[in-house]
Amino acid sequence: MEMWLGEAQIKDAVMTYKVKETLVTKKTPYQELAIVDTYALGRMLLLDGIVQTSIEDEYVYHEMIAHIPLFTHPNPKKVLVVGGGDGGSIREILKHPSVEKAVLCEIDQVVIDECKRYLPEISCALDDERCEIFIGDGIKYVHEHKNEFDVIIVDSTDPFGAAEGLFGGSFYKEISECLTEDGIFVAQTESPFYLPEVVKRVYNDAKAVFPVTKLFMAGIPTYPSGYWSFTVGSKKLDPEYAEIDNKYDIENLKYYNKRLHKASFVLPQFIEKLTRDGK
């Protein structure tokens, strides 16, 4: 018998993966969690039927969401990740020698536990002594910490259901207050091809709060359309023109490099248009 997994995000264009083994399926207090081993992309984490990360391509997402803001900031010491219970963002953050503390604020303990068990390649840094795990609501955590973090990474699920509050102007305002005065924030912000209206709304919401707002792109096979947007909001530093050339290098990265850092902000016409049309 052949088992196939269908990814649920785009209803008329469904990516399917041949399944080797289903390792765990579980109803948590917040969502349905599954970790499945596939022939094409190895083990995958799914939340509410949507692929969050896979062993074979997770490096693209985690390197780009972490290294773009961390190389942009001249001396990032305290970093907050909202969501990101798989631990991939923490793993990349801790590759920066300046980082003294990386807080993971994840609402769902089960995500952390199951990723530690079944995705050790991704979750491996969660036990690092510089990582502090806080189980709870990201919005509340951000509200209660002012002027504290140099970098905030919103590593959330999609802007429907549980994570909806992690997208939009009121949360970005709280994030801005949680950041230090030269702080920078980044969030994953969906596919401009399939969800242009989401990309546009999020960009405009961030722009209303941050003096510098930019989109960058990365090629991520497991996400719908394969070409994914991230939004950066920054109080002072422009991530596209950051002075990164003389900064330290990180060895053995598989996607990010300093030339790509800048090039990833150069947008195709149809995406640039989403950032130009106003509301």
Next chain:
Amino acid sequence: MEMWLGEAQIKDAVMTYKVKETLVTKKTPYQELAIVDTYALGRMLLLDGIVQTSIEDEYVYHEMIAHIPLFTHPNPKKVLVVGGGDGGSIREILKHPSVEKAVLCEIDQVVIDECKRYLPEISCALDDERCEIFIGDGIKYVHEHKNEFDVIIVDSTDPFGAAEGLFGGSFYKEISECLTEDGIFVAQTESPFYLPEVVKRVYNDAKAVFPVTKLFMAGIPTYPSGYWSFTVGSKKLDPEYAEIDNKYDIENLKYYNKRLHKASFVLPQFIEKLTRDGK
């Protein structure tokens, strides 16, 4: 009853599309052709079960394969397309005012006929007076025309079966001889994520023939992984550092722009590595 189409290129990671209507399926002398209307991406052309182009995202592929070499060349007059029977490359080529003649050399008349009938948005320029259609073998055509074209675009199917001869050193040598002395060639060269060995082999084969060889990338939702490579071989001109800023603009493009032209040559680490490791 729901009809779903499964894309056949990567066997354990199959993209599926909900089908509105099957417009034509036909066995031609060279391949199985189908044109299918899908809910997510509109009409699609399939050859031997593999999606070649869709109404919703065809602009990415056709703009990038045409405008990168045509903006790189200072004054392209004669352009050859090998394959490309859907006409999308010809449509983009003819947007350049310097082009006097664009030859389409397509082996399969049926592809042209069915695309004219069912994909007029893509095939619309095939009747332009500057377009000359030659039905026949691309390898033979290139062999019989020396020192004639400023730009050659290999707009082929994948390097398996019918189009296999359009990839590799002996064909690239013929292409080099078919080009004028400052000529430039480009080919679609698959997904570095799913087929890294193909990307590497093609790059090295081109590099053995052309003084300048470069890869560039584009985000194409209908192709496996969504992040696609093109290889450029050039006798003199470097497409990454071409003097394009003062060239004319083309209005209403949806993907290509001059900043993106240069940025698309900046490669992620794992792809750059494919171009560095030698044979």
